[in-house]
Amino acid sequence: MKQSNSADSHITYDPALIKEASPVHFSALYWQKNNAIIGSAKGRGTTWFIQLEKLQGALRHYQRGGLFGRIIKDHYLFLGWSKTRSLQEFSLLNFLIQQGVHVPRPIAALAIKKRFTYQADLITEKINEAQDLVSILQETTLDADIYKKIGQEIAKMHQAQVNHSDLNIHNILIDANKKVWIIDFDKCAKQHGNAWKSGNLQRLKRSFLKEQKKRNILWSNNDWEILKEAYLVASAT
């Protein structure tokens, strides 16, 4: 990994994936001017898909959701460069890849300091031809083997002791080869012990239930049982 730092900004990037990285490369406007925006997705904010030299990236600006988010949208208290959300997510993604968990490769992370606060952005590799579970399940049901793979992927993440604090069905993607990916590791971290693990699963189940009510997704409790069973089997080995 390489760094490109100034007094008020820090960038960590993977030179194998991006040639150079300066603050301008984290601005959607820059990619727009270069005709390099190839799409977008809505989460808390907008994730921009961009065409890089060698691969496609997903550019995301860190911002808060909820009521508090409307007041302090995208400024976080600065407690040191290595503690910024973008640099934390960058290194957590690399750790997860080492552990064999299917997560996007991190390309570049930026943090910009403004007095006591900072703003942050992250570019990850775009997962090609992937859709999140919510969009898929609005169209079709998923086979048992996919639910099994989801359970197994979460088990891998938990064996690596990573607590995904926002494990919901918007953050699980399935690609054209039916490979399961977990994304969105903002605020997530390694954690000792096992007590927190069932909390991740409960949150995921609530997310299925919520979208069943809200968007009528094609999902049943039996699908959940398959996922959970595969999780438990994988966790025991």
Ligand SMILES: Nc1ncnc2c1ncn2[C@@H]1O[C@H](COP(=O)(O)OP(=O)(O)O)[C@@H](O)[C@H]1O
């Ligand atoms: N690396 C990626 N590859 C493909 N799609 C992505 C990638 N990262 C994000 N997305 C899409 O953008 C959406 C929002 O990104 P996410 O990282 O979940 O941020 P947030 O939920 O905080 O807005 C995701 O639900 C997904 O559809």
Ligand SMILES: [Mg+2]
């Ligand atoms: Mg998300």
